Structure formats: structure tokens, C-alpha cells
Amino acid sequence: MSSEIAPPLSTLPSAPDGRRPRIHPAWPAAAVAFLALVGAAAFRAAPSVLIEPLHADFGWSRASISAAVSVNLVLYGLTAPFAAALMERFGIRKVVTAALALIALGSGLTVFMSATWQLVLLWGVMVGLGTGSMALAFVATVTDRWFVARRGLVTGILTAGGAAGQLVFLPVLAMLAERYDWQTVSLTVSSAALAVVPLVLMFLRNRPEDIGATPYGAPDDYVRPTPPASPGGPVARALGVLRSAARTRVFWLLAGTFAICGASTNGLVGTHFVPAAHDHGMPVTAAASLLAVIGIFDLIGTIASGWFTDRFDSRKLLGIYYLLRGISLMLLPLLFANTVHPPMIAFIIFYGLDWVATVPPTVALCRKHFGADGPIVFGWVLASHQIGAGLVAFLAGLVRDHFGGYDAAFYVAGGLCAVAAVMALAIAKPARVATR
Known part of the structure; x- marks a missing residue:
């Protein structure tokens, strides 16, 4: 049961002249969450630009560096369902503030490391746990609490903010690594995480009920679905939801398709695109700039996906997204060169529109099939996303060490996306929205 004490549901608070405010308070809450996700995105961008500098500075193999990235990605996913349960118990602000502090500490301490196990502990474990608490389960929780209408659109906007911010930071971090050193990148990430904390503490409310409001689009007789009480606390709640959902x-x-989603985005392209382009003679800063362009078009594609999710069958949307992504990854090895040319730009635009477009329909399917448990179920689905990402981040590093290139990794990822498209279309259409 949540420890947050909320007043009874009421209508929107009136202005001093007795009129309702023109802007529903859900929109400012979403704006703060968007800024927090964008501002904190630096810690998700760093691994891609640190592989080559760490390899050059310490002589560590790309596989061992990728292992730390894999731990980070897996913990990022495994933490998400427990973070969603903690947000139910202690509130969004406390959980997100603690997560940002952990990220800042873990990233800042990397400047003192001298062995790969320290990289795994600091960047893999500490930053992984912190980023997991700021994962897409945070997005699902915010949209579930503050919105009844436009949930798909808002999910798309918040998801795009985090993903686009992550990629837009890449050129800045690549420039810092090239002009100064990798320690500067770590300290920049630490500072960015700390800079988000005041925004969260001052402006992010836990629930609309805390200010005497109802969620956006809620009817006058709206009653929020109450999650079942869990006497064992957040851990028991998260595990109980998993046991129930795993029977379906x-x-x-959903978990299988999202595992392939993570493998084909964060695990492969997000981690290894820059080193793969560098293998063909492209400067690191130019390759990082291409990933930043992916982030810009991701913003457009994911917001559009949220709009589509409010109007079309989420299963069919996922099938289309995965199929198109698979085709683009199959073509990517043919496009690498020492300079940026038009076919590569076309890939960047096309792939960017699809980068995390899968999130809004996946969140919608979790909500429709699992009702009040939807955010926590999505947390577990996100865990599979990051397990897939972590596994491929490590395996792609092994492929590079043993075969001298990444081509096989991109071909396999493209084939897996075709499998994900079939799996998405096999999901049963919910007869009605599930409630508890």
C-alpha cells in the first residue's frame, strides 16, 4: 500500500477569480518529467564514446569494456519493475532523486579507477541501478498517474525526450573525450545528473490528487484503480506482479519482442555504431554526430508513434516497426565509409524515426492487458529489453575482437527484428481494458 497520503479526488483547483486554470496541471508535470529525462540523458550517452578512449588508455579489450556496458544495461532493466513499485510506496520524487545521486556518485568515482572490475562496479552496477530507477517505468508511472486521455501521445513525448537527449549529448561527450580525456566525460555525466535534482525536488509532484486535481481527461466520477495491497513491500509487489503476468x-x-528491441537499439547501435563507423575510417565525432541526428528524428518518430497508438491497433504498429527496423539493419554494413554520404544519411533518418517508436504501443498493450499492474508489468518487459541489450552489447564486442568487424552482428540483429514482427502480430487483441 502506498505511503503517500492523498486528499480525496476533486475537481481542478480554481483560480482566485473562481475560474478553472486554462492549463491542466498534468501538462506541467509532464513537462518537468520531460526536462528531467532530457537533462539526465548524458549518463545514457557516455558508453558509446568511452570504448575507444578506455581501450587506448588502459589497453583493455573491447569485450571487457563491453562487459561493463552489458552489466549497466541489464541492471537498468532489472531495476525498473522494483523502481515502479518503490514509486507506488514512497513517491516519484524520492525515488528519482535517490537515483540521480547514485548516478552522479558512480560516474564521478570512475576517474579514480585502474582495473576493469572497478569499471564494472562503478559504471556497470552503480550507474546501472541509478539509470534503472529513471527508466521507462518512470514514464509509464507518470502517464498512468497524470493522464487518462492522450496517454499514448504523452508516453511518446516523454520516451522521445529521454532517448533523443541521450543521443544529442553524444557529439558533446565525443568532443570532450577527443579534446580532453575520458575523465572529463565522466565528470560531465556526474554534473548533469546532479543538475537535474533541483528540478525534480521543486516541480515534480507525485500525484494529481496531491494538489486537489484529477488526471487529465478523467470524467467527473473518476476513481483511480487501486493496486492490491502487498504486505511484503515493493519487492513483494513487483515479484507478485511478475508471477501473475508470467502465467500469460x-x-x-511482449517480453520477447522488447528483448529484440533492446538488442537492436541500445545493445548494438547505441553501443557499437561509433566504433563500427570508426573501423571504416570515420572520425569519432562525426559518427557520434550521426547518432545525435538519430536522436532528433527519434523525437519525431516516437511522438508520432504515440499519436498512432491512441488511434490504431498497437500490435500492428509493432509489427510494422520491427520489420522496417530489421530491413534497415540488414543494409547498414553496406553503408559504412570514411565519410558521411547520402545513403548513410538516409539510413540515419529512417532508423531514427523507428528508434524507440516501439515504446508507446508496448506500454499501451501492458496497460490494456494488465490494468492497474500495467506500469510494473512494463517494468518487467523493460527488464527483458535491457537483458537483450546487455547480451548483444557484449556479444557484438566479441564479434569485433574475433572477426575484426561488426557485419555479422548487424545481420543477425536484422533477422531477429523480423522474428519480433511476427511475435507482435501473434499477441492476442484484448477484449476489454483490464481493471483491478
């Missing part, structure tokens, strides 16, 4: 075919199809 829908959960495993």
Missing part, C-alpha cells in the same frame, strides 16, 4: 502468453510475447 501475452507477457512472454
Whole structure:
């Protein structure tokens, strides 16, 4: 049961002249969450530009550096469902503030490391746990609490903010690594995480009920679905939801498709695109700038995906997204060169529109099939996303060390995306919205 004490539901608070405010308070809450996700995105951008500097400075193999990235990605996912349960118990602000502090500490301490196990502990474990608490489960929790209408659109906007911010930071971090050193990158990430804390503490409310409001689009007789009480606390709540969801075919199809989503984005392209382009003679800063362009078009694509999710069958949207992504990854090895040319720009635009467009329909399917448990179920689905990302981040590093290139990794990822498209279409259409 949540420890947050909320007043009874009421209508929107009136202005001093008795009129309702023109802007529903859900929109400022979403704006603060968007800024927090964008501002804190530096810690998700760093691994891609640190692989080559760490390899040059310490002589560590790319596989061992990728292992730390893999731990980070897996913990990022495994932490998400527990973070969603903690947000139910202690509130959004406390959980997100603690997560940002952990990220700042873990990133800042890397400047003192001298062995790969320290990289795994600091960047893999500490930053992984912190980023997991700021994961897409945070997005699902905010949209579930503050919105009834436009949930798909808002999910798309918040998801795009985090993903686009992560990629837009890349050229800045690459420039810092090239002009100064990798320690400067770590300290910049630490500072960025700390800079977000005041925004969260001052402006992010836990629930609309805390200010006497109802969620955006809620009817006058709206009653929020109450999650079942869990006497064992957030951990028991998260595990109980997993046990219940794991009995359904829908959960495993969602988890499987999202694992492939993570493998084909964060795990492969997000981690290894820059080193793969550098293998073909492209400067690191130019390759990082291409990933930043992916982030810009991701913003457009994911917001559009949220709009589509409010209007079309989420299963069909996922099938289209995965199929198109698979085709683009199959073509990518043919496009690498020592300079940026038009076919590569076309890939960047096309792939960017699809980068995290899968999130809004996946969140919507979790909500429709699992009702009040939807955010925590999505947390577990996100865990599979990051397990897939972590596994491929490590395996792609091994492929590079053993074969001297990444081509095989991109071809396999493209084939997996085709499998994900079939799995998405196999998800049963919910007969009605589930409630508890």
C-alpha cells in the first residue's frame, strides 16, 4: 500500500477569480518529467564514446569494456519493475532523486579507477541501478498517474525526450573525450545528473490528487484503480506482479519482442555504431554526430508513434516497426565509409524515426492487458529489453575482437527484428481494458 497520503479526488483547483486554470496541471508535470529525462540523458550517452578512449588508455579489450556496458544495461532493466513499485510506496520524487545521486556518485568515482572490475562496479552496477530507477517505468508511472486521455501521445513525448537527449549529448561527450580525456566525460555525466535534482525536488509532484486535481481527461466520477495491497513491500509487489503476468502468453510475447528491441537499439547501435563507423575510417565525432541526428528524428518518430497508438491497433504498429527496423539493419554494413554520404544519411533518418517508436504501443498493450499492474508489468518487459541489450552489447564486442568487424552482428540483429514482427502480430487483441 502506498505511503503517500492523498486528499480525496476533486475537481481542478480554481483560480482566485473562481475560474478553472486554462492549463491542466498534468501538462506541467509532464513537462518537468520531460526536462528531467532530457537533462539526465548524458549518463545514457557516455558508453558509446568511452570504448575507444578506455581501450587506448588502459589497453583493455573491447569485450571487457563491453562487459561493463552489458552489466549497466541489464541492471537498468532489472531495476525498473522494483523502481515502479518503490514509486507506488514512497513517491516519484524520492525515488528519482535517490537515483540521480547514485548516478552522479558512480560516474564521478570512475576517474579514480585502474582495473576493469572497478569499471564494472562503478559504471556497470552503480550507474546501472541509478539509470534503472529513471527508466521507462518512470514514464509509464507518470502517464498512468497524470493522464487518462492522450496517454499514448504523452508516453511518446516523454520516451522521445529521454532517448533523443541521450543521443544529442553524444557529439558533446565525443568532443570532450577527443579534446580532453575520458575523465572529463565522466565528470560531465556526474554534473548533469546532479543538475537535474533541483528540478525534480521543486516541480515534480507525485500525484494529481496531491494538489486537489484529477488526471487529465478523467470524467467527473473518476476513481483511480487501486493496486492490491502487498504486505511484503515493493519487492513483494513487483515479484507478485511478475508471477501473475508470467502465467500469460501475452507477457512472454511482449517480453520477447522488447528483448529484440533492446538488442537492436541500445545493445548494438547505441553501443557499437561509433566504433563500427570508426573501423571504416570515420572520425569519432562525426559518427557520434550521426547518432545525435538519430536522436532528433527519434523525437519525431516516437511522438508520432504515440499519436498512432491512441488511434490504431498497437500490435500492428509493432509489427510494422520491427520489420522496417530489421530491413534497415540488414543494409547498414553496406553503408559504412570514411565519410558521411547520402545513403548513410538516409539510413540515419529512417532508423531514427523507428528508434524507440516501439515504446508507446508496448506500454499501451501492458496497460490494456494488465490494468492497474500495467506500469510494473512494463517494468518487467523493460527488464527483458535491457537483458537483450546487455547480451548483444557484449556479444557484438566479441564479434569485433574475433572477426575484426561488426557485419555479422548487424545481420543477425536484422533477422531477429523480423522474428519480433511476427511475435507482435501473434499477441492476442484484448477484449476489454483490464481493471483491478
